[in-house]
Amino acid sequence: MNVGLEHYLTVSFLLFALGLLGVIMRRNLLVIYMSLELMLNAANLALVSFSRFNNKLDGQVLVFFIITVAAAEVAVGLALIVALYRKRQSAHVEDLTSMKL
Amino acid sequence: MSMLTYILGWPLVVALALVFVPRNYRVIIRGIAVLATLISAVLAVKMFCAYGHAPIDADGYRFVQQVPWVESLGISYHVGVDGLNVGLILMGAIVAFAAACCAWEIKEREKEFYILLLVMSGGILGAFASLDLFFFYFLHELALVPTFIMIGVWGRGERKNYATFQITLYLSLGALIALIGLIALYVQSGANTFDIPKLTEYIRQQPLSAHAQNFIFPLLLFGFGILVSLWPFHSWAPLGYGSAPSPTSMLHAGVLKKFGLYGLIRIALPLVPQAAQSWMQILAWLCLGNILYIGWVAMRQKDLNLLIGNSSVAHMGFIFLGIASLNLIGVTGAEFIMVAHGFLAALTFALSGYIFQKTGTLQISELGGLCRQLRFIGTALLMAAMAGCGLPGFANFVGEVTVFFGSWTVFPLVTGLALWGGLIIGAVYMTRAVRNVLHGPLPDKWAGLADATSLWRKLPYALLLASLFVFGCFPRLLTEKITPDAQKIVTMARGETVAMGGTRLWRVQFGVPPDCDGAQLVGVDHTGNRGLHPQAVSGATPETTRGTRVLHDNSSVALGENTILN
Amino acid sequence: MKYELLPWLILFLPLVAAGGITLFTLRYRTVSALLSIGAIVTGFVLSLIFINANGWQPAVGEISKNWLSIGTLHIDFGLKLDALSMMMLLVVTGVGGAIHIYSFGYMHEDSGFSRFFAFMSLFTFSMLGIVLANNFIEMFIFWELVGVSSYLLIGFWFEKPSAGDAAKKAFIVNRLGDFGFLLGILMIWGILGSLNFSVLQGQLSQNSLALGAMSTIAGLLVFCGAVGKSAQFPLHVWLPDAMEGPTPVSALIHAATMVAAGVYMLCRIFFVLNPEALHVIAYIGGFTALLAALIAVQQDDIKRIIAYSTLSQLGYMVMAVGLSGQTAAMFHLTTHAFFKALLFLSAGSVIIALHHEQNIWKMGSLKQKMPVTFWTFLVGALALSGMWPFSGFFSKDSILAQALEQGHQLPWLGYPLFITGVLVAGLTTFYIFRLFFVVFFGKEKSEIASHAHESPAVMTLPLVVLAIFSFIGGYLGIAGVYHGLFAGETEKSAGLAAALFEPFINSPLAAALGLCVVAIGFFAAFSLYAKADKDPLPVILGPLATAMKNKFYFDELYEATVIRLHDFIAAVMDWIDRWLVEGLCIGLVRGGTDLTGRALRLVQTGNLQTYAFLFVLGVAVVMYFVLGK
């Protein structure tokens, strides 16, 4: 049975779900950040598979942009985490709960 | 530009203009504000007088002006006047002018106060004049917001903040429920227009389904009921008026409160007739709560303003009784009391405001024997109290008697109790107030009080008293304008399409003891035109079993213009 | 019909005077007094002109303009001109005029002089309105206006707390009567559809069962209005307290005109009352007469004695109407107006002479000091008690005759009332001469009594005029006028001598019995009080005397029952309003919102992951609805 679009999509969904699980379960800020990256990659995978099966390149262009945005985001995010760490000496989610009502 | 737009436009425009006047030109601000309300009052009087021969448009409205605003939703700035709101606009304009004159008591931040006062009066006049559901509602809210600010900032008494929030939250809740009703009406009717005449015409062709009506009418009834302090929802009114500055309570108790009633008559009765008829029984008993329950509560009040607030709530009971009777006499009577009560409430609050200004307190126990010192204000308060308990010669009496006549044929028991409330309880708490405040020995601490001597100070009270006398002695001025339009509303509300004067079916039940054999049918009396001997159908109690009885009234008694009978 | 405008003028002149005084001439005392007196005197003259121009029964019975007409409700503002209203017009303007002139002297040094005359004119206007009204609502309007003007006049000296309370009490009791009256009007309108007297009279004469089973109730409710206004049994408590007002007020309102309005109204709407209602009315009238006479015997205040005597005479008239003796009732009303006004005014001049002293046990031997007042008071007393040549005899005798004549058809109604009538006549003579002897004979019982002097001419002149009328009123043919109206046949003009002895001819028993009872009363009063300087009766009667002095504790009874009940209900309602309505409705709402607010706050934990979780949950729900199902 040759590989169709839905196979790729299932893989990307599962990957997305993994990333989501990571964000919710893990309590270290950096790991949360990495699972975020995972979710982004899942999206990339879905886009590329669509562009492949619809024979249009737009999907790939979009992935290209997503990668650049992800890069910018990681840069800023890590800078924030560093600043946060310097202030609170901890990157653990449970310690950083001052932003509540 | 129809005259109406000027009437409601002037206060709003001047309110805007006042923003640019610097704060410390107190006299100029006061002058401009009074001038604005004076202009709109004079225009309103001119309109009232010229009402008879003004050009009338298809739907029966005069001084009409329509400016489409949002076609897709069918919203347009549509102002017009017919019998129902011409009296109200006249009363609103005069009370607004009187309130502006009485605003001399505000000593700090006059500028903001006058701006809010003008916005409020513009909003009120607009709400009454507008024939478009959207503007009808929007302008009412426009008038409601200043009330909140005025009571909050310039109010008096230690429960001021509590009263401010209570009155605002309660009224916005009521307005919200009414809004839901209005929107449901707009949607259910499918007429895709907010224009009242078009909507009425549309619904006259294909009336709403019974289910929709049973859903919409309670919303409108209780929404407007809250706005008008119908019995269970009345607790905001006395307290709110008690702690409001006198111009605000004059405008709110006198005029803004009538918005709910006017809404009921203009929108609820004709557009949702079947549901209206089935709810009238409940409304009759609720209004009895207003008259009797609030009357007794008024008896126990220690503060003059709370007493007046309660009495104005009690007067609402009569208006509701008039509406509940759903016949021409009742509705005309209700409309008449709305106008009369406007003047009365404004007058009483103005006077109590004056007394508060001079003595600093409104506790009845501390006041006493003021009539000796405040001669003019004392007599005016005495007259207002007398008008309050329905003394002939004042407009309230005419309205109340018409309502009693109207509702007697429909709810005899309720009318009897309402009569007790109106005549006896009203007289008791009014005379008690007069006895404790005006009569009796003058305590020495009030020896130095200054009476309202200057003409300018006496003008508002004199004006309101004059209006009460004019409509009290010559009620035809108003009733001839109200009757044709009230007839239209009643025919729609009753679901008959037969015009006035023809054979009319109306449900009359009479609490007649079972042993009655029923008097003879129609006997023509010696004047030859009509005899009315109803076949009294026996019913255990008037309220439970409704004997439908046919009353053939082939023509109204021709006893009009000076017929000479010997 | 000549001078059609005259009745309107007579009616509106006092109103113009009242308006003029309040608006313009409040500061100029004499001008406003003249304005008010002028209004009522011209009214008297104009009505005289109108009557001799058009006779007692003018050709045009009614002039009416439409005041208010909505659908089937037609209220006119009209004048009904027949013998009844013409006679009452004369009584009101005549007696009123005399009293106005008298009060010019009486109120001279009072600060609220012009305000007094404004109220008096307002009262005259409303009284004339009642007399001339041609439909129920118009009569009700003037009914209430009369109630208010009596409220204003009783509470004229409002600084006095007792005056303020008395005014409030009078107003509320009157309103109780008006409540019944309006309810009756509503009932009649509801069934018969019209308010105009002549139309209603036509319908009811057509078929007397038109009102069906409600006729008795309707009749009694309308009678309720008369009970309130003429202070009959249940609602009589306000009249004695109304003596707080100045004496001319008591004379005008609480003797001559206002209280008589009730009897006038009963005669005007006689067609509405069916036999059962009339019996009840007769009994209430009789009972009030007896009750008031008993109380009057033990009163000490000169004005209260005369007030109670008014009450009992009114009971007489209402009893007469109950016995369907309208002519007798109106005849007695007319004569009573004259001699009761006379008694009040002479009492007033005594009070003025003794610097506002009203207790009879502080007066004495004023006979030499105030001769004119003495003689006029004597004439009034004799007329009141019904001594032969005086007007009181003729009118009271006609009532007793009516009772006797009714006795023949309905023995259980006529005879007991005849007996009470005779008994009351005796008591009346007793208490009026008790007052007469104590005030004018015996020795001065206080030093102010010693240097009392006669009142000025402006006060004694009206007294003399009224005395003349009280003397000759009996045989002026007043009865004939009423007879013409009610019985329908024209009045026969009997000679003076025949008129003098006519009562003895038509019912000798009533006349003879009446006279001898009067004699008994006179001698009893003479023997007990001629030389007494303190009241001997309590010793003789004991507890009954104290009961009579305290007005049989009616005030306390009402205080305990009606007023306390109302206050209790008001207290309960106020409590409910404060706790249940306000507490429950608003408390509930406030509590509810507060609670939800507090619950929602818990969600904000600050933990990043709970937010993420909620976020994802939201996405799941949305996806469920979008993709799912």
Next chain:
Amino acid sequence: MEAINNLLGGSMVPDVLFYVFAALTLLCGVLVVANPFSRSPVTSAMFLVLTIISMAGLFVLLHAFFLAAVQIIVYAGAVIVLFLFVIMLLDLKEEQRRKIKLFGIVTGLISVGAIVTISLKALGAMPPGAEATAPQLEGGTAALGKLLFTQYVLPFEVVSVLLLVAMVGVILLSKKDLK
């Protein structure tokens, strides 16, 4: 490029490769998130690199050769290295085993489970896609470049500005005297 094409041309070979790469990606994904052996972020970073590389493999299968290259160079090379750099900078100690927050796990499982079931159900309901038509993505990278600079030139410029802004932000944030 043609070599790889014909290499992949064979029917059987790409399916097997797809399953290999897919399994690899998912396995490394799991290990990034919930590594039973060590909790330290470094291991997660390492496994993240592996996931990205296997993702690149999948891209190749989908004939997106340029993207696969970019993926490896930019993503694996730069982004993950940045991660490692930061991890080393903050010298995070082994994440000591705090009490396992049952609440976190349970909630996570519930929510993610819900989303996965829904999406799979939706996917299941998808009509089977047309057969994988022959890929005529003419000239991979050239076509991509042409498309990028003709149709998507505006987003391209915006993204470059975005990068600039990100840089400014990062420099500002990482200054010493952050008040």
